Amino acid sequence: MIYFDHNATTQPDERVLDAMLPYLQHLYGNPSSLYRLGRIARSAIDTAREQVACLVDAPASQVLFTSGGTEANAFAMSSFQGCRLWRSAMEHPAITENISNCVRKYQAVKALAVEASGVVSSPEATEALQHGDCVSLMLANNETGAIQPLSSWVESVKAAGGLIHTDAVQAVGKMPVSFRDLHVDLMSLSSHKIYGPKGCGALIWGADVVLKPLQRGGDQEFGLRGGTENVAAIVGFGKAAELAKLELEQRISHTLSLRIRLEQQLKSIPGLVVFAEQVPRLANTLQFGIPEMNGEMLLMQLDQKNIAVSSGSACATGSEQISPVLEAMGVEAVLAKSAIRVSLGKSNTALEVDQFVSVLKTLLAKH
Ligand SMILES: Cc1ncc(COP(=O)(O)O)c(C=O)c1O
Known part of the structure; x- marks a missing residue:
């Protein structure tokens, strides 16, 4: 074929599968358990967090594991509150549908115009941002592959005192991506686009963002995502991230x-x-x-x-x-x-x- x-999606890399398998077999401990088997699982998650952080040049303490790019986007969209939210018409449904779901939280939802070339218009060509306006703009488009002019939007949003999110699901592993250099506040990633397992992703979040849990329970994932972690998938995502970087x-x-x-x-x-x-x-x-x-x-x-x-x-x-x-x-x-x-x-x-x-x-x- x-x-x-x-x-x-991508076929999981053999090396990813090799890394995951022990956590589905004998290393099945619950990362919250205090005894050795639990501590091994916890340490595997910590390693994966470092690997994902390294791929996108972000602090590991700001990597939140999720069930994929969609949930990372849902977290990001629900963290925007009381602002006018701008998004382009070519965002993935994982953005647009989550915006619709949170629409009552925003003052208004505004559209960033898309040019015939396949990129969004520059901030200069758009209605001026008001104080506190927020933006969600993908880093690269899933259909055309067009890389978006994110940095010019970052500058404008920062100047207006707002926050900016990027859906980097398609970009990561296919172009160099640095959370630090992009100066965005939030970034979504997905494991299965980089030869990792499905059902795993991450949200990177910056110091100015206040995240609220989407689901409650235990205090896993910084108390932001209750529920026993999918250790094998997280380990696989970490390995996939390490390989993507290399x-x-x-x-x-x-x-x-x-x-x-x-x-x-x-x-x-x-x-x-x-x-x-x-x-x-x-x-x-x-x-x-x-x-x-x-x-x-x-x-x-x-x-x-x-x-x-x-x-x-x-x-x-x-x-x-x-x-x-x-x-x-x-x-x-x-x-x-x-x-x-x-x-x-x-x-x-x-x-x-x-x-x-x-x-x-x-x-x-x-x-
Ligand atoms: C740009 C973009 N964002 C988000 C997603 C959703 O990611 P996931 O499948 O990990 O939920 C996709 C998947 O195709 C995508 O292309």
């Missing part, structure tokens, strides 16, 4: 060379449009459209040939709507409906790229 959907440059250059190869070959298909082509994108991501084609149908035909791609966000698959990301960029509905997203990973090969293009061209020739 050719797996080209690494922005949806292998980052290699992964970027490998996926970039494949993406360039893919892009060059796709260019020979008449009318094919690469979305967000003119802006910096994640090395591994390429979303394109072919006018008059139905992206979902093409996806199913590719599936029959044992090739897995996405038509956009995995969470939008199956719904008849066109991608809100492409809609926000002003892409015409007929072109947006033809969208296919290829997201490459560390074990993909040049041969797979060539095979994909060859199968795609054969399918297109039948239309």
